[in-house]
Amino acid sequence: MSDPQRDLVVACAQSEPGDRSTWLILADWLEERGDERAHWLTLVYGREVPSLLELRAFHRWQQSQPRFFPQYQHSDAGWLVVRPSPRDLPELASLMPHVWPTQVMVDVKTMSECRRLLRWFRNPQIPPWGQIGLRIGITLFERVSTDLWGLPLRRLELLPDAGFEACEWNVDLPELPKLQSLSALELVRIAEYPLRQIWSHSNLRSANLSAVGTYALSEIPKWGAAPRWHSLEWKLIDRNEAWQWPSLPQLPDLRELRMTNCVSDLFSLAFAPNLGALEYHGLDEWEPANMEPIVQQSGLMQLVLGKELRFRPGSLARLGELPNLRELILRENRHLTDADLVELQACRQLETLDLTGCRQLGSRGLEAVAAIPSLRGVGLRDCFRMDRATVEAVQARRPDCQFWFLD
Numbered sequence: 001m002s003d004p005q006r007d008l009v010v011a012c013a014q015s016e017p018g019d020r021s022t023w024l025i026l027a028d029w030l031e032e033r034g035d036e037r038a039h040w041l042t043l044v045y046g047r048e049v050p051s052l053l054e055l056r057a058f059h060r061w062q063q064s065q066p067r068f069f070p071q072y073q074h075s076d077a078g079w080l081v082v083r084p085s086p087r088d089l090p091e092l093a094s095l096m097p098h099v100w101p102t103q104v105m106v107d108v109k110t111m112s113e114c115r116r117l118l119r120w121f122r123n124p125q126i127p128p129w130g131q132i133g134l135r136i137g138i139t140l141f142e143r144v145s146t147d148l149w150g151l152p153l154r155r156l157e158l159l160p161d162a163g164f165e166a167c168e169w170n171v172d173l174p175e176l177p178k179l180q181s182l183s184a185l186e187l188v189r190i191a192e193y194p195l196r197q198i199w200s201h202s203n204l205r206s207a208n209l210s211a212v213g214t215y216a217l218s219e220i221p222k223w224g225a226a227p228r229w230h231s232l233e234w235k236l237i238d239r240n241e242a243w244q245w246p247s248l249p250q251l252p253d254l255r256e257l258r259m260t261n262c263v264s265d266l267f268s269l270a271f272a273p274n275l276g277a278l279e280y281h282g283l284d285e286w287e288p289a290n291m292e293p294i295v296q297q298s299g300l301m302q303l304v305l306g307k308e309l310r311f312r313p314g315s316l317a318r319l320g321e322l323p324n325l326r327e328l329i330l331r332e333n334r335h336l337t338d339a340d341l342v343e344l345q346a347c348r349q350l351e352t353l354d355l356t357g358c359r360q361l362g363s364r365g366l367e368a369v370a371a372i373p374s375l376r377g378v379g380l381r382d383c384f385r386m387d388r389a390t391v392e393a394v395q396a397r398r399p400d401c402q403f404w405f406l407d
Contacts, residue, residue, distance in 0.1 A: 155181040157208075183208035183233070199227055206231040231256040232272075260306075269293040281306030291318040299324055307332040307357075311340050320346025331379075332357035338365035345371055354379040363390045370394045370401070380405040 153176050180203055198207060207229055230253055254272045258279040269275065275297045284290070286309055294300070301324050319325060325347060330336055336358045342365070344350070350372055355361060362385045369378055380386060380403055391405040 153179055155179070155183075157183040177203065179204060181206035181231075201227070205229060208233040227251070228253045230254065233258040234260065258304075269297060273297075275300055277302040277304075279304035279306075280309075282309060285310040285312055286315045287312045288314040288318055291315055295319070295321040298322070301325060302327040302329075304329040304331075305333070307334065309333065310335045311343075313339070314343070316340050317343035317346045319344070320348065322347070323349065325349055327352040327354075329354040330358060331355070334359060336360060338362055338368065341365035342368040344369060347372060349374055351376045353377070355383060356380070357382045359384050361385060366390060366394055366403075370398050370403075375401050377402045378404065 156176065156179060179201065182198060182201075182204060198204065204227060207227075229251055232251070232254055234257070249271065251272050252274055255274065255276045257269075257272055257275055257277070258281075260281040269278075270293075276299055278294065278297065278300060280294075294303070295318050300322050303319070303322075303325060305328075307330075319328070326349060328344070328347065328350060331354055336355070337360055341355075341361065344353070345368060351374055353369055353372075353375060355369075356379045359382065361383050366380075366386060369375065375398075378401065380391060383405070386405065388405065391403050395401075395403045
């Protein structure tokens, strides 16, 4: 091991709790050498996009061309998202030659601050970054600035300014012909008119429709041709109101769907027949019948089920009906039991299982998942009822599967 490599390992061992940068650099170094342990480092440490501080760390350890991992990449374009504040932009510009590839996503707190920032972007001395995005705080009923019109934004996020419990976005979508991703975060409620504009935008491929009322959604069938979205995030604000899922038009290009606050017995995926990845969050107890919309998605390869879900006997066993399911993520589910893991033995094609933070699991559950012949990796970080000796014993019997465990 060379001196820089040894120093990097020492830095990992001495890193502060919560500091991911050195571990991610080590993962990148292992990936270069074809070491499969790189995947498990990113599974544990790579669920968030890197910060400017972490980019500095990559540069300091002479990782001038880090590939970065799928957790960092924009799902459509494969661009790393960096989120600096406006005052960090000059330094970020100086780091640009050392980072590949990059989308700049700038956090600004108010529209007035945004207008000042636009002058910086239009400075001819600034490198012409191919992907630019803004994350803007808007106050109650504030109009999205017309100064954005014509700017080559690829991504736009709107969120409530500090001090406001909710904002109503009921104004024109700016003329942004290159826009590919739009998010209205947290409590920015989207009214019917701007939702119709979002629906009809010709280039939009990724949409976050968080805080969309069911009334606005009920109007969608009247709007004509469906968009060519690849990725959609959906959070309903009227959780207990039943509206007609079957009336939604088909979205045949949709590959990624994240749903929050939906009621399982009113839940349907008929509008998205070709999903490859699904993430579902709710507060329900799931009966086997509630799995029906999921098991009908024969092309589903990745499934994330939220930490508040409770699974009745027989529910998880139905996932064995998915012929292409390769990755299942059940992170931080405090209701998950060993009996639930026994049911996962029906998933004969499963390769990756993430149980990080599932604190009710013990040795019986571990033995059950170890019996899945196709499994190649299991995340067990913060599974406090498991001990290292048990994990190592199972690992010895399954050398072809990596059990990632930190006590």
